[in-house]
Amino acid sequence: MKLKGFWRQNSTFVVLMVLLILLIPLGWITMGQKPFVRTVLSGLTLGALYLMVAAGLTLIFGLMDVLNFAHGAMFMIGAYAGWQFYTNPTFLFGLAPLVFALMTGLAATPLLRPLVIGWPVPEEWQRRLRTFLILLAIAVGVIGVLGLDLRDLAKTAMVSTMVAANPLAEATPQEPLARFWLRPTLLLIAGLLMALAQARPGDQTQIVHRAEQRRGWIALLALLALTVAAVLVREPAAIVVLKMNANWRFALALLVGMLIGGGIGAVMETSLVRPLYVRPFYLVIATSGLAFVLKEVVQFLWDPLPYQMERPPLFAQPGKADSILDWFSAQTTTVDILGVTFPSYRLFIIVLGIVMLLGLLGLMRYTRLGMIIRAGVQDREMVEALGINVRRVFTLVFAMGVGLAALGGIGAAPFIPVEPVMGDRFLMQGFITVVLGGMGSVSGAAVGALLLGLARAFGDYLALKFQLTPAISEASTVIIMAIVLLVRPSGLFGKKE
Secondary structure (H helix, E strand, C coil): CHHHHHHHHHHHHHHHHHHHHHHHHHHHHHHCHHHHHHHHHHHHHHHHHHHHHHHHHHHHHHHCCCCCCCHHHHHHHHHHHHHHHHHCCHHHHHHHHHHHHHHHHHCCHHHHHHHHCCCCCCHHHHHHHHHHHHHHHHHHHHHHHCCCCHHHHHHHHHHHHHCCCCCCCCCCCCCCHHHHCHHHHHHHHHHHHHHHHHCCCCCCCCCCCHHHHHHHHHHHHHHHHHHHHHHHCHHHHHHHHHHCCHHHHHHHHHHHHHHHHHHHHHHHHHHHHHHHCCCHHHHHHHHHHHHHHHHHHHHHHHCCCCECCCCCHHHCEEEEECCHHHHHHHCEEEEEECCEEEEHHHHHHHHHHHHHHHHHHHHHHHCHHHHHHHHHHHCHHHHHHCCCCHHHHHHHHHHHHHHHHHHHHHHHCCCCCECCCHHHHHHHHHHHHHHHHCCCCHHHHHHHHHHHHHHHHHHHHHHHHCCCCHHHHHHHHHHHHHHHHHHCCCCCCCCCC
8 A cells, every 4th residue: 555655646756767767878878978978968957947947937837827928038137137247236236226215115005004094085086096196106206217327327237248358347437426316215205105005095994903014114114224325335335246256246146136036026926917816818918018028128228139148267267177076176167077078157057956946845845934835825715814914925926936037047147148038938948847847846847847958958969960950859848748748637746636
C-alpha cells in the first residue's frame, strides 16, 4: 500500500528521471562528449531564463488565475531598470523622490477614512466625487512632472554605454533643488487626492480599524522621511553608487530591478487587475494594452535600440579557468567544464534560476505566508473569516510574481540585448512552461522550464547539424507541450479539478 501511494504521488517524477538517465548516455555516445555537454549547458541556461519568467507566472497565472499579458513587459522593465542602475543611476535617483512623494500621499488612505465617511454626500454623488478627485489628482501629478526632461535623465545610461573611456566617471547634474522641491510637493498632493478618493467620502458602510490606522501612520511617516531623504541625496547617492565596487553595484542592480518590478506589480493589481477579477476577458485586453504602453514608454525614453549591459568584473577577467573551483579565484569570462569552454556568466544565470526556485519553494511550502496564499486560493471566504485580509495577500502575491520577472530581466541583461522586444521572446515560453508543468505547481514549472530549455538547445543543434530551418527548433517547445497535454491534460504536476 505504501509503495502504491508513493507511486501515485511521484510517478511523473520517477518516469522523468528514468528517461533522463537513459537519454544522457545515449546523447553522450551519439553526439560526442563536447557537443553533448555544450548543448546540455546551453539548455540549462535557456531553462533558467524560462524559469525566471515562469516563476512569477506560476504565482499570478497558476494560483490566481490571472492572465497577465504584461508579464513579458515586466521582464523588460526589470532589465532596463537594472541596466540603468548599474550603468548610471542618475535617472532612477532623480525619479525616486516623485515616486516616494506619491506613495506618501496614497499611504494616508486609512487616516482619511474616519474623517470623510461622515461627510453629507448623497449616495448618487459619491462615485462622481471619487472620479473627480482622481481626475484632479492626475492633473496635479502631470503639472508636477511638467518640464522635467525625463529623456535626458534616461539617456545617461545610453551615453555611459557608448563612451569607451571611463564611462562611470560622474553622475549627470540634477535639476537645482530650488526648482525641484515643488515637484514632490505636487506629487504628494496628487497622492493625497487619490487617497481621499479611495477613502470614499460619505460612504458610512465602511468599517474603521484602529490597527489599520496605526499601520497607516507608520507607513506615512516612513515614506515621508524617504521622500525628504531622496530629494536631498539625489546627486550624492548617484555618485556613491557609481564609485562603489562594480560587483556590489551589480548585486544592488538585481535588488533594485526586483523592487521596481514588485512596486509596479502592486500598483497594477490594486488599480487595474483587482476591478477585473470577475471579467477575465477584459483583464486580457487591459494587460495587453499595458504591455503595449510600457513598451512605447521604454522606446520613448531609451530609443528602440538594443543595448548590451556590461558584465560585472566577477565574470569579465580575460582567460579561461580550468575548473569551477579555479574560477572563484580567477573570475574569468570562461570556465572549462568537461572539456567544454563555457561562459562563466551563463553559469551564474543557471545558479540564479536555482536560487529563485529554492526560494519560491521554501516560501510556498514552509512559511506562514505560503500557507495563507495556498489557503486563500482554495477557499477565500474561509481565510477572510479568520481575519486575514486576502486582498492584501493577493496584492503581495502579484507584486512577488512581477518582481521575480523583473529579477529575471536584470539577471538576463548581461547575456541578451536590452531592448523593448526582449520580454515578448520569453512571455509565450513562460506560459508554455506553466501549462506544461501544471497550473500552480512551482516544481512543475521548474521541470517544464528544464524540458523546454533542453528541447530548444537540442533542436538548435539538430537544425544546425542537418541544415534544417530554425523554425524546427522554435517549434520544438510547442510540440513537447502538445505531447505532454495529450498524455496529461492537467500538466506534468498539475492536479485534476
